[in-house]
Amino acid sequence: MPDLDATFLETASRELKKRGIDAWLLYDFRACNALAADLVGLPEGQKRRYFVLIAPGRTPHALVQKIEVSGWDGWPHRLTSYVGWDEMETELRRMLDGMDSVAMEVSPRDSIPYVDNVPAGVVELVESVGPRVVSSVDLISGTAAQWGARGTELHHRAAEILARTARTAFELAARAAGLSPEADPGTADAFETAGEPTPETEHDLAEWIRARLRAEGLTGADTIVAVGPNAAKPHYEPLAEGSATLAAEQVFMVDLWGRVAGEPEAVFADQTWMGYLGPEPPPDVTEAWDAVVAARDAAVDVIRANPGATGADADRAARDTLAARGYADAIFHRTGHGIDRELHGVGPTLDSIEMRDDRRLVPGVGFSVEPGVYLEGRFGHRTEIDVYMREDGPEVTPSRIQYNLWRAADA
Template identity: 45%
Template sequence: WSPRQLDVHRRCAEIVADLAREAFERAAGAVEAGEPLSEGELSRWILDELEVRGVGVERDCIVAIGPRAADPHYVPGEEGETIGEGQLLLIDLWGRSSERDVFADQTWMGYLGSELPDEAGGVWSAVREARDAVLEHLRERSRAGDEVRGFEVDDVAREVIRGHGFGERFVHRTGHSIDTGLHGSGPNLDNLETRDERVLVPGVGFSVEPGVYIPDRIGVRSEVNVHWNEEGPEVTPSERQEEVFLLLDA
């Protein structure tokens, strides 16, 4: 990424993160008011808001409620399911401000209730720990001045997920290259779909997005973006999700 692209990406990342939080609030408000809101309706609202807020180029999103999130690439048929109480809600959203800029691509999790069920909490812990282990690994390798290759980083996340007993449920690579393409031309964090032996060189960007998917039950993912530079990894947005958002009061 150029210095200008990095600066624009930082701003776009904060816009995307703020919009994700507002989308969860919108879903919660609809449930509390007893006003049906479908996955499709919330998706369209997100897409409209990305456009209004200046992140509308090649924008898109995934809104998946409950077991639908167990499909990492879920697309609702027509309006999709109605967002209801007692369900996990996954929101993955992305866009960029112009065709010469790079994407901001994030995934966030919410729960339509006041207390997260044990299963969801356990899966979230595994995913969050895998994400944070990757980021710490990148920092450590940068401080040591060591080369980092894409497949090695994927192994770090996969080891954490495996340690929680969900190894077979982590069904995609840990991260993809990001540049002026959402799935860019640089190194991927991948030792599953391919073995990416390319070195992370200063200037490249990529996602970090471990996930666990149990068919017909639950899907959880957390996604941030990383710019790899001479000082090490810069993570966007500025605040990572530490806990699943609890969207309804007791």
């Protein structure tokens, strides 16, 4: 049943007033605007255009094509139907009468494609009947991207499960390589592995991780396990056929994510951990690892030192750190993505390269910090943590993050 969450309506009204915008105009057609569809409660979309107006002090107002009114049964707010395009435009003009500005999911020059979901023609239509269209990106940061107290609590729970699972995965990989993992008191303890089957390949270990995360109560859970040259492929997928063997003297990477199951407010956690299946990594492996750790910490330091920091600011800090150490040509992706109830959320990203994300990292939003270097044909390193923006600055999860490359010695 379509509806608008009461907390969302309250925060949206507050954000609109704060920014001097008359209303937020949600638009969708065949789920082309996933944000609007989710907010309204019609995630599968509808076959015909609809608008929903949210304005402070006014009842939310939906404008829906008449044949699809039945899909709005139970809508507790105002609803107007139309049949033809001329009637739709007339009703839209009435809906927006007296307004100077409305926010929609647009981004000038497509600089933030995550929220650039309203076609240019629809913007032209709306502006032809009255108000100027402005971007809703800052409204999104203050509403849909907010974690909330419950979401933050559940994120912490997921983060600790991921950290323990990652450490356990490394210990299983070490066992597979005939090695014994060296202790790292700076990171989470592994789960008990007695009786666990020994994986032989990246794919075997990935399957074990997925099963473990589900058993620990996470949903949306998945992983990337990569060793040696495969770790230089940022989105490598270890398939059953052709997956690499977990052998000694290789760089080891595990990227894993998930959220607490059965909790609509649960926020994802997303982490990457690195190890070396041997006692002494070669100097180039150690140097690259030290570089990505420094880049990760540089991004967080910029955010902590500057309350007005943007995602682009943090990305540049990490990127500059890697470039200063000689890895400018080994950076393949942005520094981080927004996180909320979706793994790649609608809030700010840490990006100044793939897109120009100048959204401020405001309290209540969260994101990953995951700089990486990828030396094709040799190895790659990525370290990934998550950050939640509290009123007093960034909070990092999990509780113990990685500074030392995990190692394993002869058994």
